[in-house]
Amino acid sequence: MIAVTGASGQLGRLVVEALLKSKTETRIAALVRDPSKVADFGEKGVDVRKADYDAPETLAAALEGVERLLLISSSEVGQRTRQHKAAIDAAKAAGVKLIAYTSILNADDSPLALADEHRETEAYLEESGVPYVLLRHGWYTENYMGAIPAAVENGAVYGCAGDGRFSFATRKDYAEADAAVLLKEGQAGKVYELAGARGYTLSELAAEISAHANKTIPYVNIPEAAYSDALVKAGIPEPFAAILANSETGASGGALFTKSHDLSDLIGRSSTTLAESVAVAMQD
Template sequence: MIAITGASGQLGRLVIEALLKKLPAAEIVAAVRNPDRVADLATRGVNIRHADYNQPATLEAAFRGVDKLLLISSSEVGSRLPQHRAVIEAASRAGVKLIAYTSLLHADTSPLGLADEHKATEALLKDSGVPFVLLRNGWYSENYLASVPTALQFGALIGSAGDGRIASAARADYAAAAAAVLTADDQAGRVYELAGDASYSLAELAAEVARQSGQPVVYQNLPEAEFKAALVGAGLPEGFAGLLADSDAGAAQGALFDDSHQLSQLIGRPTTPIAAQIKPVLDALHNMPAK
């Protein structure tokens, strides 16, 4: 059996859907904090098991009988390491034969603050004795697409990435790669640097939003501190705003770029260009009821 942690999350659900195209539902385990959130998967025959990163006692039972486990990194930045340690230790006790971990692009050399917990988790895996494979995911295009409505409202996309190239891909592309690795043989010890086939600068992204929307949108580059302050002013928590600003500043140093094409090679097709994802965002905005 193959188990997916965080299976009710955005990436986890997409991985489950990708696996359902390859395996019978009875061979898939959705390990989740709140089983009610995946009741629809249960009706399709997926095994639902309670697994809370913050309740280690739930984890070993959830992983019993599991051959391969996808550890999707926790969304609780700053608390990830103890949570990941609990998962890895429970998987070891349960006899899991392979852990696939969603790390960060070039985690071992990345200047991003986000890399710290990923590097530490990779070290835990190396020390655990459980065979593992690293899925070092690059940036999700959705991270930038979330800024499109605000960019259209104010005519500007703001950031701190300068002219840095960003090789993002759709979240579904990364999910397909995870499913491919989980259903393949001889994956232990492999490290995949996963990113989109095509790269862009934020100025190019702003120009593409302007082209598709027919509205003026330009890129406004800000110092990291000013970008963070703008995000806080927009209502984001200070810690999260700091991580986003740090990531943009890292992008200016090439931290979100990779041209190895390992992602498209894994999924057997080109990755989804961000330009193709802008139209659905625009369509959703147009279909929103007027206030």
Template sequence: MIVVTGANGQLGQLVINELLKTVPASDIVAAVRTPSKAADLAALGVTVKEADYTRPETLEAAFAGADKVLLISSSEVGQRYTQHLNVIAAAKQAGVGLLAYTSILKADSSPLPLALEHKQTEAAIAEAGIPAVILRNGWYTENYLASVPVALQYGVVLGCANDGRIASAARADYAAAAAAVLTSSEPQAGKVYELAGDESYSLTEFAAAIAAAADKPVAYQNLPQEAYTKALLDAGLPDFLATLLAESDTGASHGGLFDDSKTLSQLIGRPTTSLSELVKAAVAG
């Protein structure tokens, strides 16, 4: 039995869909905070169980009988580590054969402040002694695609990444990798995968891709981190998200979002989804 936590989230739903290509629905558990909001997952034939990262008793019940558990990292930055500890403890108590964790690219050396809780979680998994595999996911291309409508409206992409190269991939690519690891016939315990897109780009090139897809001028404007944070706040983003995105751009300027190993495409057996394809779809709306 394979349990996917955070299954109601964007990544979790994609992982479930990938698993269903090769795994019977009866062998998959979608672990979610609010089961009543998972009717779409139940309709796929998978078992839906309550699993709240902040309520250990729900995790213990959700993991009972599990062979493998995918811990999709919490979205609550600043509270992740404590929540992950609950999941790790429940997985250990359940005696799962493999715990897979979605970490961040090069978590042990990343310049992104976002990496701290991932690094702590990886250490906690190792200390717990559970058979585990670490999926160090790079940046989701969707994180930048969200800016396409505004870029088309004003003809500018804002950021503070300078000329840093970003080897992002589509969320679906990372979901395919998680499913591949969870269903692999080869032993996965002890492995650490650095996962990123096949191609890399600067935000100047990202703006050029939008311009080409829309056939209208779009340029990149680099700002100091503080100015970019303010621009995001002025656009209505919550403080934590504005800070996260700006810090991540700065991290990108120091190589934090770049990897050229092509481990992701090797793992999923196909090239990662190209930037141009994703941008064209975003422009088309």
């Protein structure tokens, strides 16, 4: 059995859908806090199980019979290490044979504030003795798609990434790669640096938006603190705004860029281009 944590989330749902599309004969379990959110999976033959990182007693039953577990990193920044440790401990006790963990790109030496909890989780996996594979995700293209309307309205794309390149890929791209690894044999000990086939600057993002908006929308680089403040004023919670701004500063130094083609190799095609993503976003 293959189990996916966070299966009601944006990434987890796509992974389960990719597994279903593969027509695998292996049973699939969707682990979620609220089973009602994935009732549609139950109708498709997926075993829906309640699992809450903050309620360890739910994890033992949720992991019963699971051989391969996709541990999708928690969305609760600051609580991730504790929550991940609970899941890893439960997986070990349940006899899970492989844990695939969605870490962060270039985790070994990433300067991003987000990277600390990922490194701590990777270290705990090593200590646990449970065979594991690391799926180090790069930046999601969707991180910027929601801001397109504001960019068009304000007449500019603002950020603090300078000329840094982002190896963007869509959640669907990453989900297909994650599913491919779960379906492969001999994955223990492997490390995948997953990211888009090419890197894009925020100036290139602005150019794509301009092309679809039929007006010039430049990229305007501002200091990290000013960008964080702007995000807060736009309604983003202060802690998350600080993380986004810190990540862009890291990107300016190459933290979110890689020449790895692991993702394309796993999904058997090139990753979704920025142009394709912007076109879809601006049609919605």
